[in-house]
Amino acid sequence: MASQFGIGQPVRRSEDKRFLTGRGTYVDDINLPRQTHAVVVYSPHAHADIKSIDTSAAKSAPGVLLVLTGEDAQADGLGGYGQALMPEDVGGPPGFRTTRPVLATGRVRHVGERVALVIAETEEQARDAAELIEIDYAPLPATVLAEDAVKDGAPLVWDGAENNLCFPLMMGDADATEKAIASAHYVAKVHIYNNRLTTNPMEMRGTIGDYNRAMDEYTLYTSTQNPHGVRAEVAGHILHMHETKLRVIARDVGGGFGLKGGVFPEDALVVWAAGKLERPVKWVPSRSEAMILDDDGRDQTLDAEMAVDKDGKILAMRWIALNNLGAYVVGPGAVVPMFALGMSQGVYKIPTMLVATKAVFTNTPPTTPYRGAGRPEATYTIERLMDAAARGIGMDPAEIRKRNFIQPSEFPFETHTHQIYDSGDYATALDKCLELSDYKNFAKRRAESEKAGKKRGLGLSYYIDNTGIFNDRMELRFDPSGSLTIVAGTFSHGQGHETTYKQIASDLLGVPFEDIKLVQGDTAAVSFGRGTYASRSAHVGGSALKAAAEAVIESGKKFAGMMLEAGESDLEFVDGLYKVTGTDKAIPMTEVAKFAYIPAGPPSELGTGLEGVGNFATTMSSFPNGAHVCEVEIDPDTGKVVIDRFFAVDDMGNIINPLLVAGQIHGGIVQGVGQALLEDMVYDRESGQLLSGSFLDYAMPRADDVPSFQIGMSEVPSPSNPLGVKGAGEGGTVGATPTVINAIVDALESAGVTNMELPATPERVWRALSKAA
Template sequence: MDVFDDVSLSLMKFGVGQPVPRKEDPTLLRGEGRYSDDVNLAGQAHAVMVRSPVAHGVLRGIDIETASAMPGVLAILTAADLDAAGFGPLRCPMNVPQRDGSPMKTPPRPSLAVGKVRYVGEAVACVVAETAVQAKDAAEAVELDIETLPAVTAPHEALKPGAPQIHDEAPSNLVLDFHYGDGEAVKKAFTEAAHVTRLEIVSNRIAVSAMEPRSAIGSYDPATERWTLHLGCQGVMGIRGTLAKDVLKVTPDKVHVLTGNVGGSFGMKSQVYPEYGPLLLASRKLGRPVKWTDERSESFLSDHAGRDHQRVAELALDKDGRFLAVRLSGTANAGAYIYPPMPATTNAVKNVIDVYRTPAMEVNSKVVFTNTTPVAAYRGAGRPEGNYFMERLIDTAARELAIDPADLRRRNHIAPDQMPYKAPSGMNYDSGEFTAVLDKALKAADWEGFAARKAESAARNKLRGRGIGSYLEVTGPPSKEYGGIRFEEDGTVTMLSGTLDYGQGHATPFAQVLAAHVGIPFERFRLLQGDSDQLKVGGGTGGSRSALVASQAFLEAGDKLIEQGKQIAAHVLEASAVDIEFAHGRFTIAGTDRSIGIIELADRIRGGLTLPADLPQSLDVSHISDNPPFSFPNGCHIAEVEIDRDTGHIDVVRYFMVNDFGTVINPMLVAGQAHGGVLQAIGQALMEHTIYDPQGQPVTGSYMDYALPRAEHAPDMSIESHAVPCKTNRMGIKGCGEAGCAGALPSVMNAIVDALDGKHIDMPATPEKVWRAINAG
């Protein structure tokens, strides 16, 4: 077998489009992963946070005398210590304009409470001891003097006159009065519409529930005046930048962020949290590393929550059922402090149009402070909600107008010959075959055979319903990304990327892309992402962006590698660089059989090959890519549910999806992402809901009270592809990470409403809520 055959067979097995198992799985399945809590440094101490037991109050004092004298206690830090050290508060980097053009309200978030506490679980002090048990005992002995104030947990209540004022900087607790769209055009469309559908609809508050709780170790080196933080996150460069600028007040080169394996995040670990500043200060004061690991009960109090929107959604249609305008109005709960990306604003704008021709749109959102844990990104961060609101409107309109819901969608699809399509959201759709995707999903789900299945369910005292959930998502915004290639002494090749794998499985698809492009064997590649000292830039992972931005960066880095290789190969082969051709991992003198493989060339360089000064001195590449613009993954999910008439219990009994993710690098990994997103959406649709009592105390503060979906709640899922490669990036990739949620929220909820004969019900559709709807007459 010659080298060409060897490379060709490797690409058949490991090339783009092949279902290659994840490189990291054997290590993780053997229990050899290295998560944040697995990191232990010599001489480390342990920290525990003292958290506010009340939702809103004036912090009159902190008595640490008894706690300080307890065995093993090394230090107890408060806000005064951070202030004395020159540490700054956390700040929201976003500043979306208000309706009147003025800046939104972004009060700073202290790492440890100053003057007031604003939610149950807010960190007030940091206790450091020799052991975690000693730190926990001492934390329980810290006495807080808090003058309790009235609390408010619901946005509509927080906006009322006389409501408790949470931040002086935000009168009436209003963070942002957001408006987008042509209000006059929308008003005219609704006035002239033949039919208007209106729904009051909720996207319920979610506890993120990543498998790995947050954990971090802070250390300080006085010799270099550098800070190091080990933690699980979604991108080390963003964490480094925020720590340096806002918290530590140093240049970024003085901060080193390290991340190993990460056990899930879904947006929650994308930000710097208040605990990290006290850990770093304690490490400097004590001259030793300081470690903190969240307990699950603390996670419910301190991890950023997801969703929590209340909307009035409206759709205007003409006499033929064609859409004229869509309007969203309502509130969004920011919690006690504001964090990006504020899903109810710009992401709602980008995604509510979905796959439909809708000439006019308007989004009005009041983002509101409440005495609850801050709300931030959660798988899609407003993208699934935008699709959910539109798809629920469409099914409701179809029922009101006695039009088949599939036909109503077809009438309003953006057609392929209308691409590129400029949506009123400002987005430019470049590709998509939305009717073909819908029809393929209907066929897969046996849409026409539903009546027989419904009759069979009825014979077993079950209500059966079916629901369509079409979706179109806008991926994360363009940003620079890093793509490095480094040939190591042991013969492996390191890929360096500013994205970060927190469960997606980046090492395998990135290696597939580079193996296909430069012909290096798949097995040689290793991936490095979680070390800020070895990266130049990095946008992290989020917004379904990683595959498209990393592939672009690696392809461009591969181009540079090939160009450098041609120059070096020309020297080795004693030819002119212009006569060197590259294919299948080999550099060849044109018209001859004289060649050298890229791996052999790397070995020669590593072995001491002397190169002229005017040539590249290695094959290593360090490249920063100007990333491509948005892409638009889309698809159609169809769910069928059965509801027990006597109990209201719901089973998702059939599930089908057809997705357009553009070029798919690894269909096995894509299916896994889709399956996970669908089950998360089923959890939100059927059972998950974070609840607070009127005093701001969390009622669902553990898994005894907060319901998560289990394996038994996962239906068999059929997944098919209808790929239309996009034109916005080199490989035609559209992204897939959030699509499961985007299609499942509307398909499952539309199926439930269909089973209930059109009675609207909000998420979560718990058995009690459904039973009451069945028996309401």
């Protein structure tokens, strides 16, 4: 039903009022009666044997209630964290599997590995006592960079993982690719280090565990993207108990970006400790602790080549990579290199290609999905290559892309890496973006910049994302007053699902927007769900919601038939009304819902009340895609890069709420810009010490680092799901990084610079200019 609150409308978010008035509920805002406070003691060494741990002084410090170490965890039989998915599980080569303990015993393998937990009446007492724990470490040589880890004689992170290899991955045809490259007109080459990043959601991960002995029930409040996933890990794999004994509650979550799709030692530690103390145990890290204790993202090194003919047609592509997994392959960590290879073909027809990586262990924290998770690495590589190839043969960068695009008539299109792209019209989106950005007048703007002593460059890229993973379920429940509750298996942590799902339900059922409520994030209220990550919620959750609405309409028909004294086959549901076909007899859904709750009358088979369950299992991903154009201006005296203009035209399929989709694109772009210009998680190459462990050292993008954006849409509905949507959460990030770097290389090309490492800090740009001069 077309209304101002329906699908496609820029509805203002109903969740905003609580955030704008300070009434949100993040983990640190929750305080339970008799609550205690936990502090994590972690390894200061990247690699060391633990000789001894003396907790006696800490245990007798003021206010201290409990001190736990890895030996206690072993004595209690606690399990550890394994892998959500390995290549082997989907027909790939076997890998070396690790188990991440909640507290280390014997050996620590990265700075930040948890060693002890101190619980006291106050946080200050716990912190003071943590200082009193004496741990005797015997440091071991560490390996930090992936390129060092694979060298002969490198320190081994794991006995048994030779050359620190976790798993190799390879797709494509090595011989055909070699042959095509050897005889090509031109071969573009780039060396790339996809810098290590940390997520830094503004709300740090915090957890509160609680235990009720009388009920024998545990409760965990945590800042997660996936409450049922946390329950499965903590209850199932760590504490070895039935999942229903643990209730996981996530209220408002202050950003996740993939990080909080994982489950961390602290989630289990506070539950375990709460069981021992029979008191709530709260852990909230400082930002500095969070930066050490969180998993990181990206960290892929690669050499890539693309062969083209004189007309700019791609003949072959090859890249050989190393993925730094850190000390543990944990949760969805292996998914990142798998996604990077899977999406490596980009939006182009490539006759033959080979992509390969070795995922290796190092003495650094684990790397896990961070916004994009492999898709940024894939798009970054091919879009850098496209520009390098265009430059090499003297062709316009837009033109070379158009000559190689997969055409709209070619979908579904299967890549060499076994992805089946659903739909798209890449040339149209690119043309729109070129138009929007006034591409044709770039030379004039460059001349203006030159007059001012600045170097202006234009970068463009065409990204492709892959969204809609797994299956999920949604429930719709009317209450006796005729208002509607959506019970979601997904979990909104900033995306605005409360608003978008209500739009869908209102549109399909004709229930007023303001009479709909969203329930999510509580395993006692949501029977099952997989949470929100990998931009899956509109595609999977939205489609399941549509199925639930259809189930409600079907169930409601029986009640409507009684009310209208008509047979079910004579009823139709239009614009929120059940109508007797061919008559003016009609009744709204909300009245039918109220009727469904009358205490006597309807026979048993109609049920008590009106509700519906909807499921959706993805059989085909959706592939959001789009064009980015940006212009940078560089001061050659300082190396400072200013992004002057930025444009994006996206195909995110049908749009549920354009205001919210634009917000996702803006935010995504800035995270991509952060990787391009600012952010760098640096560990000392020898010692493995974190060198960028605060907001003073790790450069988060700020308002004056970016311009305002102009964005446009070029929707091609996806055939992969009944709403025709494509996930909007990550495309901005996937596209922005290569766009910015392509612009910088374009600006510096005339000065002889041909490559730019990530991030392009002023120092790096200045040095590149000085070296080239």
